[in-house]
Amino acid sequence: MPKTIIEKIWEQHVVRTHPGEPDLLYIDLHLVHEVTSPQAFEGLRLTNRKVRRPDLTLATVDHNVPTTDRSLPNPDPLSAQQLETMRQNAKDFAVPLWDIFDLRQGIVHIISPEQGLTQPGMTIVCGDSHTSTHGAFGALAFGIGTSEVEHVLATQTLTQMAPKTMSVEVTGKLAEGVTAKDVVLAIINKIGVDGGVGHVIEYRGEVIRSLSMEGRMTVCNMTIEGGARAGLVAPDEKTIEYLKGRPYAPTGEEWDKAVEAWNALVTDEGAKFDTYVELKGEEIAPHVTWGTTPAQSVPITSSVPKPEDAVSAAAKETAERSLVYMDLKAGTPIEEISIDRVFIGSCTNGRIEDLRAAAAVAKGRKVASTVRAMVVPGSGPVKMQAEAEGLHQIFLDAGFEWREPGCSMCLGMNPDILLPGERAASTSNRNFEGRQGVGGRTHLVSPEMAAAAAIEGHFVDIRRWK
Amino acid sequence: MRAIKTVNGNAIPLNRADVDTDQIMPKQFLKRIERSGYGPFAFFDWKKDPSFVTNNPAYAGAPIMLAQQNFGCGSSREHAVWGLEDMGITAVIAPSFADIFRNNCSKVGLLTIELPQEDVDYLMSRAEELPGGNITIDVASQTVSVSGTAWSRHFDIDPFVKHRTLNGLDDIGLTLQHADDISKFEESRPALKPDTSRAFTDSLKIG
Numbered sequence: 172m173p174k175t176i177i178e179k180i181w182e183q184h185v186v187r188t189h190p191g192e193p194d195l196l197y198i199d200l201h202l203v204h205e206v207t208s209p210q211a212f213e214g215l216r217l218t219n220r221k222v223r224r225p226d227l228t229l230a231t232v233d234h235n236v237p238t239t240d241r242s243l244p245n246p247d248p249l250s251a252q253q254l255e256t257m258r259q260n261a262k263d264f265a266v267p268l269w270d271i272f273d274l275r276q277g278i279v280h281i282i283s284p285e286q287g288l289t290q291p292g293m294t295i296v297c298g299d300s301h302t303s304t305h306g307a308f309g310a311l312a313f314g315i316g317t318s319e320v321e322h323v324l325a326t327q328t329l330t331q332m333a334p335k336t337m338s339v340e341v342t343g344k345l346a347e348g349v350t351a352k353d354v355v356l357a358i359i360n361k362i363g364v365d366g367g368v369g370h371v372i373e374y375r376g377e378v379i380r381s382l383s384m385e386g387r388m389t390v391c392n393m394t395i396e397g398g399a400r401a402g403l404v405a406p407d408e409k410t411i412e413y414l415k416g417r418p419y420a421p422t423g424e425e426w427d428k429a430v431e432a433w434n435a436l437v438t439d440e441g442a443k444f445d446t447y448v449e450l451k452g453e454e455i456a457p458h459v460t461w462g463t464t465p466a467q468s469v470p471i472t473s474s475v476p477k478p479e480d481a482v483s484a485a486a487k488e489t490a491e492r493s494l495v496y497m498d499l500k501a502g503t504p505i506e507e508i509s510i511d512r513v514f515i516g517s518c519t520n521g522r523i524e525d526l527r528a529a530a531a532v533a534k535g536r537k538v539a540s541t542v543r544a545m546v547v548p549g550s551g552p553v554k555m556q557a558e559a560e561g562l563h564q565i566f567l568d569a570g571f572e573w574r575e576p577g578c579s580m581c582l583g584m585n586p587d588i589l590l591p592g593e594r595a596a597s598t599s600n601r602n603f604e605g606r607q608g609v610g611g612r613t614h615l616v617s618p619e620m621a622a623a624a625a626i627e628g629h630f631v632d633i634r635r636w637k
Numbered sequence: 638m639r640a641i642k643t644v645n646g647n648a649i650p651l652n653r654a655d656v657d658t659d660q661i662m663p664k665q666f667l668k669r670i671e672r673s674g675y676g677p678f679a680f681f682d683w684k685k686d687p688s689f690v691t692n693n694p695a696y697a698g699a700p701i702m703l704a705q706q707n708f709g710c711g712s713s714r715e716h717a718v719w720g721l722e723d724m725g726i727t728a729v730i731a732p733s734f735a736d737i738f739r740n741n742c743s744k745v746g747l748l749t750i751e752l753p754q755e756d757v758d759y760l761m762s763r764a765e766e767l768p769g770g771n772i773t774i775d776v777a778s779q780t781v782s783v784s785g786t787a788w789s790r791h792f793d794i795d796p797f798v799k800h801r802t803l804n805g806l807d808d809i810g811l812t813l814q815h816a817d818d819i820s821k822f823e824e825s826r827p828a829l830k831p832d833t834s835r836a837f838t839d840s841l842k843i844g
Contacts, residue, residue: 186815186822191796195812195815195819197819199831200831200833206667206714209670210672213670218809220809223819225833227830227832247668252670288833290831293830299713300711314713314737316713316714316718316740318715318741318744318745322809325809325813326809326812326816326819327823330811365655365706365735368707368734368736369736395737399736418837419832419833419835420831421829425829432827464655485705488654489654582712583664584664584667584668601711601712603659603660604660604682605663605682606659
C-alpha cells in the first residue's frame, strides 16, 4: 500500500504497538534547553531514574540568556539560577551541553541543523513548540511538554497516537520579494490557527522545492502556529548538499548508505492524506499580521480588516478584541502603520540567509530616528559568519544593534522586551498579547520587510521599495 | 499523576477562543525551576482587568473551566497546565484543544473534555447566569451532567488516558514495563544516526 513520508518515518520508529494504546515511538534526538527541563530532571532525581541515552540528547541555553556582553554578571538572578540549574543537570546526568561560551551555542532549532545533527528520517523532540523547524530536513519533529521531556529522558521513547496527515501544496512560483515567511503566513491565514490540529503536515509543491533549506526551516518552524505539531519537507538534493561535510553528518561509506536511505523518504505515488490544502505561489504577497494570532495577517497592499467582515460571530469578536489590543482602526492601510521597534532574529528568521536578506535592504541606509532596531543572530556560527561577511558592520552603520545569539525578543524572557504600547515589526513567530513584553504590539513580517520598516519607520511593500 | 474519578462543582466561564499558553502562564514565570506554586500567576495579565472572570468571587474555587475553541494553543510550556492545576482546576471543557496542551494535561491529570459547540455555549451561558450552577463529570461513564436537570452529555476520551486518569498511573513507570522492547529496538537501530557525545574541532560550516 502506498504510504506518505509521515507514515514511513512513524513506522520506522514504533517500538511497541498494542490495540487500544498509543504507539511507543523511539526518539532519535532529544534537544533540551534551560526553561522546560528543570522540573523534568528533578522528576528523575525523585524517582531515582537516569537519562537513558545521553548520547542522543543535547542541551543548550537559549531562551533566557542575555544577548549583551556575557562576560558581565547576569542582571537577572532568577535567570542566572535557571542557567546554573541547566549546567548542574547536564553535569549530574552526563548530558552534552553547549553552554554560553561554546562557539556552537544558539537557539536550539538553529544549532542542531547547523551542526548536522538534524537529519532526514529522524524523530526529534524538544520541550519547545517550534521543534517543528527540523521537519525541513524530512524529520518528524515536534514540541513536547515537561512531563514528556522527563519521559524521553528516562526512556528515549514517547507514547503517541498516530497523527492524521495533511498535504499542503504550494504550486507555481513566488514573486520577487516574497519569502518563505510570507508563504507560511499565507498558509496559516488559509487554514486558521487550529486548522492543523491533530495533523502532521507534508509541505509539497514547486514553491516548497524552490526554497533553500533556511526557507524550508522558516516554513516548518511556524507549523505549530497553524495548530499542527509537526510539518516536514521530503529530502532532496538541497537537503543532502546542506548536510554534506557538517560535523555530525555521516562520512565515507556511511554517508553513501545514509543518502540512499534518505532518498527513499518520499510520499509514494497514490498515497492518501487525510486533508489537502493548496495555495498558488503567484497569489502570495508579502504578509503583515495586524492582530494577536498568527492567522490574522493580510498582504502589505491591504488595510486592517473590518471585524464585521469576519467569517463567524466568534471570529468577529476575536478580531474586535485584537484591534483594541493592537490599537488599530479597521480600514487603516498597512503601509500607514508606524512602528517603534524592529526585531530581526528568532528560530523563525535568525539564520545567515535571513541576516543577508535584511543586510541587503539596510546597506547604505539609516534606521528611522523614531525606531529602535536590533539584530540577534540565531547562533554563534551565524554570528561569526555574518561578521566574516561584514553584515554586522552594515547593520551597525545603519543604526541597528548587533547582539549575542539567543531567543531574545521573540518571547522576551531576557531583558529584550517591548515596553507597554510599543509597536514592533518582528521576524519572530508569535504576535500573541504581551508575547514580546506586557502591552507590546507585534506585527510579524519577513526579514526584508522588517529591515525596510526599520528604515522608513512604517511598513512598506518591499516589492516596490528600492 | 493524581487519579480523577469524578469532578463536581461550579465552572469558570472563560468565553474566549484561541486562548494561548502565553496568556495562561506569561513568560516571566517560566524562569522558576519549581514544579508547584504557579496558580497565582495564571492569567496574570488578564487578571489585571477587574472584570476578568477569575476575579469574580462567585467562581472562587471552581474545579472546572469552560472555554471556547482551540484552548491552550501556542507554546508547549507545561507551566500553563501547572498554573490551572494549582488554581484548583481539574477539568477544562471546550469545543476543541490545541494538541500539545491536551497532551500535557493528560500527563499531569487535568481532564480536557471536548463537547460540541452548542453544548459548550449552553454550559457557558448557564455558568455566566448562575455562577453557583453545579456540573458533574464522571470519568468512568464519560458523562458531563448539570445538577438538578436532566441535561447530560457523553464525551470521548482516549481509552489509555482514561485508564491512567482513573488510576493515577505514572506514564514513565508504564513505559518502563516495556524496557525490553526498547532495548530490542535499540539493537536494530541503524548505526548511522548521529551521536551527540562525539566531539568535533571544526564545527563552523554555516551554509
